[in-house]
Amino acid sequence: MVGWAIALHGGAGVDPNLPTERQEQAKQLLARCLNLGISALRSSASAIDVVELVVRELETDPIFNSGCGSALTENGTVEMEASIMDGPGRRCGAVSGVTTVKNPVSLARLVMDKSPHSYLAFTGAEKFAQQMGVEREDNDYFITDDNIGMLKLAKEANSIVFDYRIPTNRYESCGVEMESPIKMNGLPIEVYAPETVGCVVVDGEGRCAAATSTGGLMNKRTGRIGDSPLIGAGTYACDLCGVSCTGEGEAIIRATLAREVAAVMEYKGLALQAAVDFVIKERLDDGKAGLIAVSKKGEVAYGFNCVGMFRGCATEDGFMEVGIWE
Template sequence: MVGWAIAVHGGAGVDPNLPTERQEQAKLLLTRCLNLGISALQSSAAAIDVVELVVRELETDPIFNSGRGSALTEKGTVEMEASIMDGPGRRCGAVSGLTTVKNPVSLARLVMDKSPHSYLAFSGAEDFAKQMGVEREENDYFITEDNVGMLKVAKEANSIVFDYRIPTTGYESCGVGVESPIRMNGLPISVYAPETVGCVVVDSQGRCAAATSTGGLMNKRTGRIGDSPLIGAGTYACDACGVSCTGEGEAIIRGTLAREVAAVMEYKGLGLQEAVDFVIKERLDEGQAGLIAVSKTGEVAYGFNCVGMFRGCASEDGFMEVGIWE
């Protein structure tokens, strides 16, 4: 038997001026989610059940950008997405374009377990949700006051804004009226700081699993799909490891970041942290992102190339860490 390990994230690319109170709220939520996962693992829960349980908790709290508290599209609506993957057998499920589903990660799990498909989106995913009887809410449930204000700022700046909690001061130096130094797919954006959520787990049987969930980008075009629901990009799990990514979705997609961690472990023989470091350094081009990972032998690792990443990790040997900055 191996020792279990778990990691959670609440997004990479944190504003360095984030108020202390907000930092503490985020760390409390990450700690609560870690403890929830630890408790399940100590009760011999399977890795796949634990990642779903933890991400559901993250989706239900509006602190991060997933489920309730999701970023808003250009039309002021939410379009949520999520994916989940079970290492044994590489089974997976993903959903995009959700507007009413309270817990997107659980619908992704149902796509994996109860449908012949791997990925359902928009009206098809909503129809499947009705058929499965999952808990649903009116669109208003997902929309917070903070996000309505942030969308207004984004529209005034004529920009995509990546973080719905960054203070609105200082935008004149972040691309409003000036060319932003930060680019996505070659186009300038005003502020880099997404806050997707995710969880990776290896249980005491050595089974790895991963899940990721997001509301996407503030002021994104309707119909935009990011890396979070894309298997191999934002989420991946196999016999060797489980990985969940966060950050600049377009860069993560181009680098097939999550799968790349597994690939360099399999084909280059790298250890988990070595693989994470290699991928962050070599596979993001000019993109900014972070990821969390676990291995089948009970290791836990993370890495990011931006200012910070909301994360927490723990393992059976008593190690536990919750942090934001480097």
Template sequence: MGGWAIAVHGGAGVDPNLPPQRQEEAKQLLTCCLNLGISALRSSLPAIDVVELVVRELEIDPLFNSGRGSALTAKGTAEMEASIMDGPRRRCGAVSGLTTVKNPISLARLVMEKSPHSYLAFSGAEEFARQQGVELVDNEYFITEENLGMLKLAKEANAIVFDYRIPAVGLESCSAGAGAMESVMQMNGLPISIYAPETVGCVVVDSQGRCAAATSTGGLMNKMSGRIGDSPLIGAGTYACDLCAVSCTGEGEAIIRATLARDVAAVMEYKGLGLQEAVNYVMKERLDEGKAGMIAVSRNGEVGYGFNTTGMFRGCATEDGFVEISFDNN
């Protein structure tokens, strides 16, 4: 075993021209979460505890798309989903359609540990949350002014928004004219004031070689009510086993088709690839035209990541002192 390692992401699809203030806010949050995880690992917390701890912190902060700050459905509500997986015995828990649970990732863990099932959704998940006594809040808690603005633009453009992109026709309908829009700072064709974030996740291997993964999201902006993405689907957005742990972000439907997270473990096991080799292979060979990113750790204390979008917010650290916080290819 090569010691502990941790990686965290705040979503794929980041524009390289993201304003410096936004870059700094995201890096500060990732640094805070990474340090939280490092401290927990140095205190010998198991990997499964660390991934829950870190993702809870990301869910509380509205900067990224999970918990407070979740992307909104076409009805203007937040419907959240999350999953968690403990590698040693491949135990897992997942939830979808949450509207009042403050920390979806913790309910996912309770599904894993306190129910006979692996996945609960919508009213059944909410009822289980009440039975377990988790903290509940009104749906308005999750809704931010930025995301209300993003939803308005998405509706006017008749689009479901993934990784900050929207057809140009939508921008034209939201301005006094093309000339007016040219003077506004934009990111992937969107005004900065309606920036929309992406999924969060964390993967950890502890000093005992135990791997765990956790992923949480509000899904796509302007999604149909009831839509379920890759984040709560074990093997698609989240996977952990005795070899590695993986958390994905990006175009959910493409990640689902590719069973992206599980495939990393599969090519490590069946092709004998190393962690980064496996990530590179899966990103190149399994996504077709889909856009996504992932973070991963191995039981040997390695970290890896990959993305085919313009960027991916991420941070990682290993026991030997390596630390990185970045969002682009530099």
């Protein structure tokens, strides 16, 4: 028997000027969802059931970018995506382009459990959702006023909101050198972009699981698919570990970031935190991202190379942390 461990995230790359009230709201949500997962683990729930349970809860709150509160496409619509993976047997399920499903992570679970496939997208995913009788909502449920305003700003800046690089260029005003206004990919940094959610768990039997859910990028092209539903990129679980990633999807895809954590553990013999540190440093190139991970030994780890990551983690021996910054 090993001790259980759990970690969850609400996205990487955080505005350092994010109002304290918003920070506290995010941390309270993370703590509530973390405690939900802890209670389930104490009741001997399996890792796969716990990651689904926690991500479902994150999807129902508009603070982060999944389910209710999802980012909007260039057309002002939602195209949600999610994936889930069960370490034993490496079973997995994923969906993309979902527009009506209240909890995309549970639809991904149904793809894994109730279909012969691993991945369904767009009209096929919606038809499967209807056949499975999952709870569905009208567009108004998913779209928040904050995100409508965010999309307007993104369109004005002709920008996609996802880039967490903070430039340090200086400019001259009235003959005085000044710091330039900090921007994220062309948008003022005061604008807060909600982010992807995810959860990883190892249960008391040493079984690992991972799940990730997102609305994608604000002002993204319709049909764009990010890392979150891609097994091995945004989500991965095996007999060694469970991993969920967040950040610049295109960079995470190129790095096959989640699978890379498991690979360096398996082939380089690295411990969990060392594996996380290695892939964040060596595999992202110029990309900005973060990830959470657990191992079959009951360890928990996280890492990021951007300005903070919304996260929470806990282990059976009593350790618990909820944080945003380094």
